[in-house]
Amino acid sequence: TQLLEQSPQFLSIQEGENLTVYCNSSSVFSSLQWYRQEPGEGPVLLVTVVTGGEVKKLKRLTFQFGDARKDSSLHITAAQPGDTGLYLCAEATSGTYKYIFGTGTRLKVLA
Amino acid sequence: GAVVSQHPSRVICKSGTSVKIECRSLDFQATTMFWYRQFPKQSLMLMATSNEGSKATYEQGVEKDKFLINHASLTLSTLTVTSAHPEDSSFYICSGQAPVGTDTQYFGPGTRLTVL
Numbered sequence: 721t722q723l724l725e726q727s728p729q730f731l732s733i734q735e736g737e738n739l740t741v742y743c744n745s746s747s748v749f750s751s752l753q754w755y756r757q758e759p760g761e762g763p764v765l766l767v768t769v770v771t772g773g774e775v776k777k778l779k780r781l782t783f784q785f786g787d788a789r790k791d792s793s794l795h796i797t798a799a800q801p802g803d804t805g806l807y808l809c810a811e812a813t814s815g816t817y818k819y820i821f822g823t824g825t826r827l828k829v830l831a
Numbered sequence: 832g833a834v835v836s837q838h839p840s841r842v843i844c845k846s847g848t849s850v851k852i853e854c855r856s857l858d859f860q861a862t863t864m865f866w867y868r869q870f871p872k873q874s875l876m877l878m879a880t881s882n883e884g885s886k887a888t889y890e891q892g893v894e895k896d897k898f899l900i901n902h903a904s905l906t907l908s909t910l911t912v913t914s915a916h917p918e919d920s921s922f923y924i925c926s927g928q929a930p931v932g933t934d935t936q937y938f939g940p941g942t943r944l945t946v947l
Contacts, residue, residue: 751934762924762938763875808874812934817863819936824874
């Protein structure tokens with residue numbers, strides 16, 4: 721069974737600081753999605769990465785996919801209180817499109 | 832585009848009663864929808880895969896007779912929690928897969944179920 725481990729589990733930082741969240745798998749990803757979820761709401765898709773070594777940017781968010789496609793990272797530059805939320809990576813199992821979600825990273829950005 | 836709605840957003844019921852949750856894809860057709868459960872401060876756990884016009888596929892450990900899923904049209908799937916108990920209290924989230932053949936899922940806003 722593929723497991724997705726995220727680290728850190730919790731992160732509390734001051735506004736303006738940078739941070740990186742990691743997602744690691746026990747096997748190769750076919751593709752990887754990053755989601756952000758706010759309390760009481762469903763996850764919102766941030767990005768999908770498919771190619772090993774791929775880097776995608778979304779404003780202050782930078783997503784990297786490892787060369788071997790077994791790990792990914794999300795880097796946030798100059799974090800803002802609006803970035804607060806639960807960040808989840810998810811991988812679609814090949815052939816079924818079912819998602820396995822990571823353990824999640826709960827981020828709190830203090831003003 | 833790719834909006835998924837859920838109804839109700841919150842429901843409180845008594846132990847032993849049944850509760851139905853609706854999941855609708857508003858601007859796309861979802862041949863496949865998924866149902867997840869999320870306990871406080873935890874990640875999402877897939878419960879079942881719902882395919883239009885066929886029986887749902889349940890994940891290991893999920894009781895199919897307790898969590899009834901119906902996917903009668905390309906835009907509507909329902910989850911009925913039968914004979915609910917307090918341990919069924921959770922945040923239930925659905926998603927629709929779109930477009931067909933891609934990995935992307937679009938999630939609903941979730942339904943908070945509290946069983947007294």
